[in-house]
Amino acid sequence: MGEEIKGDFEPKIVGFTCNWCTYAAADLAGTSRKKYPPNSRIIRLMCSARLDPMFVLKALLNGADGVFFSGCHPGECHYIKGNFYARRRIAALRTILQQFGLDDRFKSYWISASEGEKFANTMKTQSEEVKKLGPSPFRGKIL
Amino acid sequence: MKGAELNSEDLEGALKGLLGKGVVDCLVMPHRAGKNVSYMLVKDADKIESPASAIFAPSFSVNAANLIKGWTIKEKVGILAKPCEIRAAIELIKLKQMEKESVLLITVDCAGAYTNQVYAEHYADIGDEVDSAKIKELEGKGITIRESCAICENKLAAVGDIIIAKGAGGNVVVAGLTDMGVDALSALELSLEDKDLERAAEKEKIAAEAKAKLDALPQMGSVEALEEFLQDCIVCKNCRDMCPVCYCKECFFELPLGKPTGGDLLNLAELRGAIGLPPGQLFYHMTRVYHVSTTCVGCGACEDACPKDIPLTRFYPVITKKVQDIFEYVPGKDVEEPLPFTAYEEEELEDKLR
Ligand code: SF4
Ligand code: SF4
Ligand code: SF4
Ligand code: FES
Numbered sequence: 001m002g003e004e005i006k007g008d009f010e011p012k013i014v015g016f017t018c019n020w021c022t023y024a025a026a027d028l029a030g031t032s033r034k035k036y037p038p039n040s041r042i043i044r045l046m047c048s049a050r051l052d053p054m055f056v057l058k059a060l061l062n063g064a065d066g067v068f069f070s071g072c073h074p075g076e077c078h079y080i081k082g083n084f085y086a087r088r089r090i091a092a093l094r095t096i097l098q099q100f101g102l103d104d105r106f107k108s109y110w111i112s113a114s115e116g117e118k119f120a121n122t123m124k125t126q127s128e129e130v131k132k133l134g135p136s137p138f139r140g141k142i143l
Numbered sequence: 144m145k146g147a148e149l150n151s152e153d154l155e156g157a158l159k160g161l162l163g164k165g166v167v168d169c170l171v172m173p174h175r176a177g178k179n180v181s182y183m184l185v186k187d188a189d190k191i192e193s194p195a196s197a198i199f200a201p202s203f204s205v206n207a208a209n210l211i212k213g214w215t216i217k218e219k220v221g222i223l224a225k226p227c228e229i230r231a232a233i234e235l236i237k238l239k240q241m242e243k244e245s246v247l248l249i250t251v252d253c254a255g256a257y258t259n260q261v262y263a264e265h266y267a268d269i270g271d272e273v274d275s276a277k278i279k280e281l282e283g284k285g286i287t288i289r290e291s292c293a294i295c296e297n298k299l300a301a302v303g304d305i306i307i308a309k310g311a312g313g314n315v316v317v318a319g320l321t322d323m324g325v326d327a328l329s330a331l332e333l334s335l336e337d338k339d340l341e342r343a344a345e346k347e348k349i350a351a352e353a354k355a356k357l358d359a360l361p362q363m364g365s366v367e368a369l370e371e372f373l374q375d376c377i378v379c380k381n382c383r384d385m386c387p388v389c390y391c392k393e394c395f396f397e398l399p400l401g402k403p404t405g406g407d408l409l410n411l412a413e414l415r416g417a418i419g420l421p422p423g424q425l426f427y428h429m430t431r432v433y434h435v436s437t438t439c440v441g442c443g444a445c446e447d448a449c450p451k452d453i454p455l456t457r458f459y460p461v462i463t464k465k466v467q468d469i470f471e472y473v474p475g476k477d478v479e480e481p482l483p484f485t486a487y488e489e490e491e492l493e494d495k496l497r
Contacts, residue, residue, distance in 0.1 A: 020476055028359075053430075053433050054395070054430050054433070055331070055429060057426060057429045057433070058426060061425055061426050061429070062415075063415075074489065074490075075489065081487065084487035084489065085484065085487060086489075087487065087491070087492050087495075087496065088470070088483060088486075088487055088492065089484065090495065090496065091469055091492045091495035091496075092433065092437065092466045092469070092470075092483075092484075093433060093434045094495050095430055095462075095466045095469055095495075096433055096436065096437075096462055096465075096466065097463050098232070098465075099362075099363055099364070099462050099465070100364070100365060100366050100368075100369050101365050101366065102366065107497065108495075108496045108497065112495070122390060132286060137366040137367070138366065140416075141370075142415075142416075142417045142418060142419050143415075143418065143419050143424070143425055
């Protein structure tokens with residue numbers, strides 16, 4: 001790990017997505033053959049509210065160049081209000097990450113099950129953005 | 144507000160009365176221990192001697208809320224402590240770590256506190272109590288209050304069931320803020336009258352001074368700065384143990400995933416080539432700061448507890464304040480206000496999602 005030059009490396013991105021929306025959107029993007037970069041490893045959660053901010057911290061500290069989270073649009077959570085709670089947690093986490101310049105490496109989206117195209121485009125933009133940021137500051141470090 | 148002005152003798156009588164008249168079954172409060180003060184748990188009212196010399200003493204030992212956290216007793220506990228400690232107790236009530244009805248919270252005015260060590264060493268200079276002018280004067284001699292106190296906006300007693308505010312000429316004003324507090328004072332047979340402690344201007348001045356101190360603290364800003372800040376941390380977790388609002392019975396960092404040993408560590412080392420020991424410095428603090436992000440009362444007990452002298456006030460209270468600001472939440476201000484993570488508004492915070 002760790003020797004790649006900024007802008008010229010394949011970022012590793014860890015994504016946490018809700019089963020009922022974004023995970024299905026990723027599926028839809030796949031079945032409808034929308035192209036997007038293969039940098040993301042997606043981990044399925046049953047709801048936004050299952051996103052423990054520790055997951056994001058752990059991924060970042062283990063050297064993920066980017067981390068994203070994506071759930072159902074507010075008001076459309078399968079369990080009614082999971083994403084309202086998640087939004088508060090994410091806001092707190094983001095505020096903490098900002099203190100160390102890590103904010104840009106964490107993205108959060110709302111992508112519904114029918115938004116396969118949005119998913120593919122989001123993955124594309126994100127991959128480009130993380131490429132621009134360069135490798136994670138934690139890569140290769142003895143932590 | 145219903146209250147009464149008391150001299151130090153009457154104050155002693157009133158505190159003794161809390162026990163003597165059965166308002167509380169026991170009382171946690173500071174007592175003089177030579178040049179220092181520490182907490183005691185009192186059952187016998189006669190053990191309360193010249194409380195005025197101890198309750199305002201600008202010395203911080205532990206956060207008193209941490210001392211009574213998680214007690215499962217049916218007796219009623221009175222707790223007399225500084226604002227940050229009572230605010231922590233109020234957060235613990237909201238976190239269901241104690242029952243609101245089972246505690247009588249008594250807050251004293253605070254001007255800022257020294258560490259126990261500094262206080263004992265300079266007791267001759269500091270004395271039994273200080274005000275902001277005295278703190279400035281001592282600062283000139285190199286005797287400084289704790290950094291968490293320098294940036295503390297909530298020094299005036301304003302929360303809990305009863306407040307004990309400093310009055311004129313060595314007197315105090317005791318006032319009830321809640322029904323429970325007023326009932327307690329009535330049981331003491333104090334002649335209560337309407338007390339309006341006009342302290343808005345003082346409060347503003349304290350807040351402005353605290354903010355100026357906070358703004359003057361160095362900002363971390365980068366991962367490198369964070370790593371440097373924490374490089375001496377031995378992950379002893381004293382900062383967690385002394386933190387009043389870190390309350391999990393089973394902390395993640397005591398479980399195998401959070402505290403890997405042996406083969407698990409070898410696997411991690413294999414994965415990354417090498418890992419730091421003891422493991423999890425950054426993960427522990429980043430997680431803990433998130434966990435206390437809305438409830439940290441900025442008491443600085445974590446910094447006091449650190450054997451490696453890491454200035455944790457520059458991490459915990461400084462960062463958590465930023466989180467609390469986005470929710471416009473002041474921990475311990477109002478026992479009825481929901482914890483930010485247990486509430487939401489349908490339309491909010493979209494600017495934090497990107
Ligand atoms: S943090 Fe505030 S309330 Fe607590 S001891 Fe310091 S000045 Fe007093
Ligand atoms: S994190 Fe530190 S400052 Fe905040 S409540 Fe806990 S001990 Fe006090
Ligand atoms: S008390 Fe100090 S050394 Fe111990 S875990 Fe906390 S920061 Fe690290
Ligand atoms: S089910 Fe998708 S956010 Fe709750």
